[in-house]
Amino acid sequence: MKNIALLGSGFIAGVHMEGWKRITGANIVAFFEIVPEKALNFQEKYSIPHYSSLPRLLEEKEVDIVDVCLPTFLHRDYVLQSAQAGKHIICEKPMALNVEDAVAMKNACQLNGVELMIGHALRFWGEYKKAKELVTQGKIGKILSLDAYRLSVSPTWSVVSWILQQNLSGGAALDLHIHDLDFANWVGGKPIEVFSRGVQSVNGSWDHAQTSIRYSDGIIANIEGGWMMKGEFPFTMGYRILGTEGVIEWEFRAGVNIEQRGDANPIIIYREGEKEEKINAQDDDAYYLELKYFFDCIENHRTIEQATPDHGITAVRIATAALESMEKGIIVRL
Ligand SMILES: NC(=O)c1ccc[n+]([C@@H]2O[C@H](COP(=O)([O-])OP(=O)(O)OC[C@H]3O[C@@H](n4cnc5c(N)ncnc54)[C@H](O)[C@@H]3O)[C@@H](O)[C@H]2O)c1
Known part of the structure; x- marks a missing residue:
């Protein structure tokens, strides 16, 4: 206990x-x-x-x-x-x-x-874990590029609205975008270059970002993330990974926020000369799985290998490089 x-x-x-x-x-x-x-x-x-x-x-x-x-x-x-x-x-x-x-x-x-x-x-989220697993197994050959996105309306549910202030939350460019930046790092390897363009909300916070990352073995990632969607735009996330032998694609649209998670969409794998393959990779709640993994590691004295401090640092490094890139209009070399 x-x-x-x-x-x-x-x-x-x-x-x-x-x-x-x-x-x-x-x-x-x-x-x-x-x-x-x-x-x-x-x-x-x-x-x-x-x-x-x-x-x-x-x-x-x-x-x-x-x-x-x-x-x-x-x-x-x-x-x-x-x-x-x-x-x-x-x-x-x-x-x-x-x-x-x-x-x-x-x-x-x-x-x-x-x-x-x-x-x-996301490292504990069924469809993202499966994508990583398929990539590692070589299901679509050598990875060439990765696109991922996460779009939401403004998070007005935050009690003291700290989240809408750039200096307290980092804006969507740090807060929301970072999920997919970490996913890109997980799949892409060692990031070496970041270029990003962003849009600021009326309060000056960078709340919509399009970030391009180059990895050391040539993989390109294009990540879009923001919470400037309007009206009843549903919480949307997804990815498309292009390899030398195929494509893995997944998209999910929920209710207005991520809490209202509905039915799962299958991951679709496209390969040359083959019929599309659909995989249902939905798993138990990712937050529960993440806590359980951490708890089991502590309880059984096992090394934590997922979502480590180094993973956290690299994700922050890319998000802050993206912010610098947006502000200065430059490519940031890491
Ligand atoms: N992993 C995910 O998918 C995910 C989703 C949402 C939020 N988050 C992260 O979790 C953290 C909390 O986000 P949240 O959405 O729960 O925020 P929130 O505003 O809903 O909750 C934050 C809580 O901290 C309390 N608090 C304590 N001391 C405070 C202080 N000095 N100033 C302000 N609040 C104080 C607030 O009263 C509030 O209850 C953030 O880092 C956020 O990025 C992660």
């Missing part, structure tokens, strides 16, 4: 809470929240003790794992506090607002001998 402290009680904290509830041996001992009404609602729903101070929580409760579901601008501070208190940590993506903070988080965990995993949930 492991005792867990949940930091935050917003959107993703609720998703994590549902995941933790399904994991045998995962015991949520308390949560941290600074907004009283939010704390009250969460406490009513889940009946777990509330703290408005992390040091006090860690002093009064026995905690093995801290789950950081706080706004991005707080990740560094709360990961450092938790690491210094000797707790293993799972921290939501984006790891941090910049590479320097992300590296400091990794170093603090190493120094204090605690594990750190970043919530890059």
Whole structure:
């Protein structure tokens, strides 16, 4: 059994809470929240003790794992506090607002001998895992290019609207886009060059981005991501991977946000001279699978190989290079 402290009680904290509830041996001992009404609602729903101070929580409760579901601008501070208190940590993506903070988080965990995993949930998402598996098996030959996209309406559900402020969330170019940047890294290998064009919202936040990445063995990735869609535009994500011997394609459209996940679409594989092949790769909830993977690694002293701090750092490196590229109109060499 492991005792867990949940930091935050917003959107993703609720998703994590549902995941933790399904994991045998995962015991949520308390949560941290600074907004009283939010704390009250969460406490009513889940009946777990509330703290408005992390040091006090860690002093009064026995905690093995801290789950950081706080706004991005707080990740560094709360990961450092938790690491210094000797707790293993799972921290939501984006790891941090910049590479320097992300590296400091990794170093603090190493120094204090605690594990750190970043919530890059696509690495646990059925259709993305399957794409990676098919690519690794050589199903479409050598990979030439990868296109991926993630489009949403503006995330107005965020309570204090920190998410709509570039300096607190990094805008969609960091927050939303990073899912596919990490997926591209997973498939593409070592990124060497980033060029991006973006669109700013009225508040100046870079909220729609088209990012091109070149990888060391020649793979090109083109990633589109943003939350400037309008009206009832459904949450949309997908990818198309071109190889020397075939194409893998998948698209998903949900309700207005990702929570309203509906029926799955199959992955389609196209190969020269063959009929299209459809694979249903839908799996259990990716957030649950991600937490379960992390929990099992901690419980059984296994090395974390997915969504590692290095994966988190590289994703932040690309997203911040994309932001620099958008702002200056230049290609950023990594
Ligand atoms: N993996 C995913 O698919 C996914 C999805 C959504 C969000 N996220 C990430 O999770 C993190 C949290 O996002 P969210 O959507 O849950 O946000 P949210 O605004 O819904 O929740 C954040 C919570 O932190 C609390 N909080 C504590 N201290 C705070 C402070 N000083 N200032 C402001 N809020 C404070 C807020 O009250 C709120 O309850 C972000 O890093 C975000 O990028 C990841």
